[in-house]
Amino acid sequence: MIFQKKEYTNMQKLFYINIRLILWLCLLFAFACVGCKRSQEQPRMAVIVSTLNNPWFVVLGETAAEKARELGYEATIFDSQNNTSKEAEHFENVIAAGYNAILFNPTDADGSISNVLRAKKANIPVFCMDREINDKDAATSQILSDSYGGCVKIGEYFVRNLNEKGKYVEILGLVGDNNTWNRSYGFHSVVDVFPELEMVAQQTADFDRNKAMDVMESILQANPDIDAVFCGNDAMAMGAYQALLAAGKSGSVQVYGFDGARDVIQSIAEGKIMATGMQYPKLMAKKSAEMAHRYLQGNRDFDARIPVAVDLVTQENVEKFQAFGKANDNE
Amino acid sequence: MNNAIKYSLWVVICAIVIYFSIDMKPLDDQLSLSDSAKFNPQQYANHYWHNELPNDTMLAVDLAALQNAVQQQNLHKISKKVGISDYVYTFLKANGDVSAINDEYIFCETGNNTVLKIKTKYIFDSNVRNASRQIDIGEFKTIIDYNLVSKEINELIRVSLLSEINKQNLFGKKISVVGAIQIHDTTSILKNIVITPVSIELFP
Numbered sequence: 001m002i003f004q005k006k007e008y009t010n011m012q013k014l015f016y017i018n019i020r021l022i023l024w025l026c027l028l029f030a031f032a033c034v035g036c037k038r039s040q041e042q043p044r045m046a047v048i049v050s051t052l053n054n055p056w057f058v059v060l061g062e063t064a065a066e067k068a069r070e071l072g073y074e075a076t077i078f079d080s081q082n083n084t085s086k087e088a089e090h091f092e093n094v095i096a097a098g099y100n101a102i103l104f105n106p107t108d109a110d111g112s113i114s115n116v117l118r119a120k121k122a123n124i125p126v127f128c129m130d131r132e133i134n135d136k137d138a139a140t141s142q143i144l145s146d147s148y149g150g151c152v153k154i155g156e157y158f159v160r161n162l163n164e165k166g167k168y169v170e171i172l173g174l175v176g177d178n179n180t181w182n183r184s185y186g187f188h189s190v191v192d193v194f195p196e197l198e199m200v201a202q203q204t205a206d207f208d209r210n211k212a213m214d215v216m217e218s219i220l221q222a223n224p225d226i227d228a229v230f231c232g233n234d235a236m237a238m239g240a241y242q243a244l245l246a247a248g249k250s251g252s253v254q255v256y257g258f259d260g261a262r263d264v265i266q267s268i269a270e271g272k273i274m275a276t277g278m279q280y281p282k283l284m285a286k287k288s289a290e291m292a293h294r295y296l297q298g299n300r301d302f303d304a305r306i307p308v309a310v311d312l313v314t315q316e317n318v319e320k321f322q323a324f325g326k327a328n329d330n331e
Numbered sequence: 332m333n334n335a336i337k338y339s340l341w342v343v344i345c346a347i348v349i350y351f352s353i354d355m356k357p358l359d360d361q362l363s364l365s366d367s368a369k370f371n372p373q374q375y376a377n378h379y380w381h382n383e384l385p386n387d388t389m390l391a392v393d394l395a396a397l398q399n400a401v402q403q404q405n406l407h408k409i410s411k412k413v414g415i416s417d418y419v420y421t422f423l424k425a426n427g428d429v430s431a432i433n434d435e436y437i438f439c440e441t442g443n444n445t446v447l448k449i450k451t452k453y454i455f456d457s458n459v460r461n462a463s464r465q466i467d468i469g470e471f472k473t474i475i476d477y478n479l480v481s482k483e484i485n486e487l488i489r490v491s492l493l494s495e496i497n498k499q500n501l502f503g504k505k506i507s508v509v510g511a512i513q514i515h516d517t518t519s520i521l522k523n524i525v526i527t528p529v530s531i532e533l534f535p
Contacts, residue, residue: 309416
């Protein structure tokens, strides 16, 4: 049997090429339609969190993403690692990828404004969670813990426990975060009224447990006779407690934190830490996701700032609470 | 020669452009300018205390209206909630007899099984700010400003009101008090009401 090579005319070649081209175009169109359908069916929310190096923020980010998924969105968590430029990269990527909304926990009250404004320009609503940015019009809404009010409560408890006199230390969080100052101002709005309470040292430890331990160790060398330490978050309270434990002073120096983290709630129950301010990260995360959902459904009526009340957790009432919430909060 | 003139001319033009593009002033002047743009919580609180507070106290509810609202579960109609909270705030006006005085409170018997505990020492809460219909969180650039207003109002209560009162002289006397209260939004009975006072007067 003899096979004869088929000869194609130029016209035939052109026809085959065109057929191939049309098939490719159909394939591309089909992919585009699938993508289009996918984006119509499942819009996306980005959850940009200042750091995932602190369990409190892990709970905040994961709860926000979970709630977004529950509401029918595809949700992705981005970790800014407490770095504003890293955060800027995330915003660029999120805007370029066409996310529908951003649930945002900022790294810096001033430094994060430009990122939020960029998203706003791209018509992407931004809902700040827990941490504030210093612009009341940039974000669609900001759901923030009432850090000031919470620390007023801690301050009153602190003053009563020390019988209105003694030496104390304050360990601050990140200086660029408004929560650091709201907590400090709230605490000082109380303790500064009592002249026999003397602050012997005030240093920052960036909300970091290890840094707080180092800071506390060096403060103790210069001030071995302190009565109490107030920390701007629970991670630092645990770090300070470790330093006091190592120095053999954990029984004589009272430690106060702020957050409602698992290890501090446990430590309060065990009588190691005096008190903390219970913030509600799950509540804030869920509300933010719900508000973003409402926005995407057409609602535009949002308060610029929504403070969330903070409760005082002490050794007397700790059984009413669990990590990151109330004991009866099973959600 | 031509090049020298040409380059000199460019240098002069560049110098003029740079000179008129840069505005130099002492750093202290610039800092004081930005300071003046900053929010002044003391000034705000003073203005509120002298000009706006009467508008709030005018709307203060009496004990009967408060009790009624609690029983009818209508607290939201006579109070204000700030953000997400289990508490509501309102201004309350009441009369009663001073039955006891301690370091922290004046106890006032109102005659209908309710004791008013008037704060006289630990004035640190934000009850007045939160109960106010004149102070709106939305008007502040940052939440720090909003909080500092509360601190300054409390300072005014301590300085302008409580420092002027001789507590011991009030014992056994009938007084009239107006102040801000915080109530749990599921409260069903009012027995002890803690009040942050903005006005305490001898009942005429």
